[in-house]
Amino acid sequence: MSDEQERRARVVLVDDHRMFRAGVQAEIGQTATTGIEVVGEAGDVDQAVTVITATRPDVVLLDVHLPGGGGVEVLRRSAALMAGPEQPVRFLALSVSDAAEDVIGVIRGGARGYVTKTITGTDLVNAVFRVADGDAVFSPRLAGFVLDAFASTDAPPVDEDLDRLTQREREVLRLIARGYAYKEIAKQLFISVKTVESHVSAVLRKLQLSNRHELTRWATARRLV
């Protein structure tokens, strides 16, 4: 996003490993070069909720495994901040775990994206700004999980159409899973980047909505819930 002028984002880091927080802060938390300002840090669920409520950041980088209930608990207790009338707080899950239950869990909890800790600094900065703008951030792995979740049902019942992925959304996800950037997806499918982003957001919304349908079935089949 270096091509855009003076972008700023206030970020809270939630991770129980101090070393890791320091590392992320060193990599992205330099206002001058990245436009990201780390306004708070927390090491467990209680701290996180306090800090997030006090600072109202644009984006929370949230670890999935935390003492006190994990990232899902933080999301649950911050639900009001995500839906409030003011500028909403957005959550981006940042985890070392790429287990399906962790990923799907925080996405259903309301996180706007999920990236693993192997992500590069540049990509992470981009992801933070995208989430701050209200878009969803999908790593290839997350796209894979989502496809897996929705692929298990082949014959869609008519009335569940709302919660199913459209052909286009699947295409977009598939390209994400193959490692394409949004720009490349747009080029490949002859659509605008904005359209790609809206497809991805729609997927995310459906993912959060569809716990009644495929996802529940999928998760129960794998004994994840």
Next chain:
Amino acid sequence: MTTAAAPSSAEVRPLRKLYRSSEGRWLGGVARGLAGHLGLPVSWVRLVFLVLFFTSGLGALLYAVFWFVVPLGAGGVDSAPRAAKTAKSGKTSRRPDKGKIFAVVVVIAALVALSENLQFGSANAYVWPLLLMGIGVAVVWRQADNARRAHWTEVSRRKRLLPLARSAAGAILVGAGVTGFVVIQGSGRQLGSVLQASLAVLVGIGLLAGPYLVRMTQDLSEERLMRIRAQERAEVAAHVHDSVLHTLTLIQRSSENPREVARLARAQERELRAWLYKGAKGTSKDEEEAPQTLAEAVKATAAEVEDHHGVPVEVVCVGDCPLDEKTTAQVQSAREAMVNAAKYGGEGGAVQVFAEVEGLTVFVSVRDRGPGFDPASVPADRMGVRESIIGRMVRNGGKAEVRSAPGEGTEVVLEMERAQS
């Protein structure tokens, strides 16, 4: 009888505890266990017991004492004859074999003979109640014996009723014995009050000892829990020591070689991850085992390439299917593509592998962020991609496509219709 044979076999097995033999036994396995312990033939020990038996029942007493005191175990004569015997009796272990029946008959006959020959005089009246009590106690003790045996052989028994019935039978026998005592000693009229009194005493003892018993069992189970936890912790520690610490040491040693460091760290991460997440599901798969499904095969291949070339390979799998001839060929093609990507495109970051099974279509894509190339400009005599990727796919009824442009990296797309299963 300990002098001659015991030291010679003690050299072979230095630490031995006396156990009753659980296999090939006639009664309690005492003779066999002793024989094994002393290194003597079983028949000798049995003969000694038999001889002792006729010296006013000393053998029986000894045997009984051994039976109660010595735990049942895997001891005994574990030489060739025993092995042969267990192999033979293994199949018929459900039914009492002839030896057992014979032993029981001999014991009963001897007991009858004994009771007729011995003159107890006035004490004669006490013999039967005593015998009853003895049998009752024996029946209940046998229960513990059975429990131990079940523990040894790890056989889960569905018959819950049997132990209960056994306990009840034992209690009734003992009760009958006591009652017999009372009836003989005094008149039958006092029986009621005596029973009441003994009941009161029993309840009293139960009330007194109950809390201690409860606490003891609680302590025991707690201790067991602690032991299991300690065991788990030891296992984790061992694993961390074996793999993580070694890797960290290696990383420190080769700190001037960033490529090697990255390779080590990634290999370790993958291994630890596999151990953590697969171990939790309780399926300790043999790592040497060849992968059975497409997803497993793709992941294994990616791991191999990653280790070999020191370039991270990220794998995303959607759906899965069993490996067959066609999909195996596809995985091999994917492997070539991964190797190429790691070799020529590894500078641009991780190689991304995506495998999807949708219905009968198997789709694999391998993408790198390297410099890319113009596929049209590749000379016709370069066989790498053409033969080992495209050619292999086409020969197996699939298709492959190489998409690349200078500056945009390379993507190899492999598609295959798998055989109807």
